[in-house]
Amino acid sequence: MSLAAEHRAVYLAGPTASGKSAVGVHLARRLDAEIVALDSMTLYRGMDVGTAKPTLAERGGVPHHLIDVLDPWESASVAQFRELALDAIRDVESRGRRALFVGGTALYLKAMLRGLFDGPGADPEVRSRLEAEAKASGDAALHGRLAALDPATAARLHPNDRRRIVRALEVIELTGIPFSELQRQHGRPAPAATRVFALELPRPVLYDRINGRVLAMVEAGLLDEVRRLQSAPKPMGAVAAQGVGYRETIAHLAGETDLRRTIELIQTRTRQFAKRQGTWFRGLAEVTPFAVDTGEQPEAVAERLAAAIAADVEPPNRRD
Template sequence: MRQPLRILTGPTASGKSEAAFHVACSIGAEIISADSMQVYRGMDIGTAKPSREARTRVPHHLIDVAEPSESYSVGRFMHDAQKAISDIECRGNPHLIVGGTGLYIKALREGLFCGPEADWALREELIAVAEEKGSTYLHGVLKEVDPASAEKIHEGDLRRIVRALEVYKKMGSSISLLQQEWGRGDGDSVLIVLYHRKEDLHRRIEVRVDKMLEQGLVEEVQGLLSRPGGLGKQAREALGYKEVLAYIDGRLSGDEMRDKIKQNTRRFAKRQMTWFRSFSRASWLVVKEGEDPESISRRVQEILRPSL
């Protein structure tokens, strides 16, 4: 019998990776990353990848599986994650899925219509319309053909607006309807969401961004740009990386870059929380200010225990 999905999530800077490491050490689990940017080799500092030491002590999957010049889709994630789960089960070990990419978690729990392959010509055409008339206009176009998707997608989220319109134009049906047809319910899963008070999370974000810059985020991006293929479209949009690119190009000063990363990270965390609130049957674990990873781990294990 297959194990239930065990998922630990939370917004960026919530302490997921540290808590998951202690959980995995305690229960003998292998970790599967559900982070859309940790898949990229060389993008280490800005994505807050688990340390080499942690990855040596506990097997981690779906980290460093793609070049930053590549596109990595939710469909590929589904394939890779399901294979990792099967392999872990064959070894007789429990798995623990850890990450904050809401779409990946939704896909694993509910199934997801992945849609056709990217049509870059069509995407460029839609992006050109948005550049001329604004993403709000394009959101209005989506609202006319797929009101259900338009209601879920913020008018400033150009990437998702473009994808929804791309699917409609390629498939002749709305992505929301196709997703309903492909959905399979939330199945057997244990989903734990780490929750911090907004003020506490914002403080953690401040500390994390400062630490990333001290560790050499700018130098990391410069090194990635010099690699064959450089940074692809997805990697260039990664939080932290796009702001550093603007700094390297001279569009932001050093202080502006730092402030922009912090501002965009706070906004990203807010969008993540919107995703998590949409999930059914989630266990919300309120993290106290200053609570250490070992303490969080013990509470996570209490929730997971019936599934082990």
């Protein structure tokens, strides 16, 4: 049986600062592939420094899809991303090439591998009321309510992840069914032939990279980028404004923190985010962990990945 389009693609995931973008470019050349960004933040135009979006030079002539497709005041649901991604796969395959997804948004990865559960559409009235409650009572209060109604979902969501907490409460209110129960409808892993890898570096090395990347972002103009975004014709949407690095910079520009403390907060929250990404990837049966040696160059990593894909054998550490 032939695989569905999303399962014919190759997926390269990993936590932030693990080197996915550079490895992906080298791997795409070896696979005669085009890259589809698997990232919820590089979708946005003008959000370049804070998302570590690969520059045209860094893309090395390899076509990239689903970068710069939204304005910062817009937002896209997981379902919308999946539709855009499937269109991109068909576009790539029409040229006889392969789609290579590269990125670290675990929810997008899961949606591509397993599809989406049939949850209710957004209800503007319910969502607006929950957002207002979050602003008035704080994110922790809403997280506490979710913990009482749906402990499983609350346990996997950070107390400050307002957007997903609000969505989970919205689903419960509209359906009377816990969000986690609905999600079980798409818990079946993708076919074993689907190639999914997650780069893994020693944690101290990854954290050093994160700390250095944050400093480089500030030096590269993160504050100016956020100033430009805030002075745009429309304000940043809730999704864009809550991105790691952007939320802290917005607070700094509002006079809430000094620059040194802002940098420390971005570094800390980015490390925490990377840890959560690793947990997500380890929890997906389709994912093959792919260890990267300290100091190993992206081209060498891509060479080993290409060899593993060419071998086309069931990964020995695949979890069923």
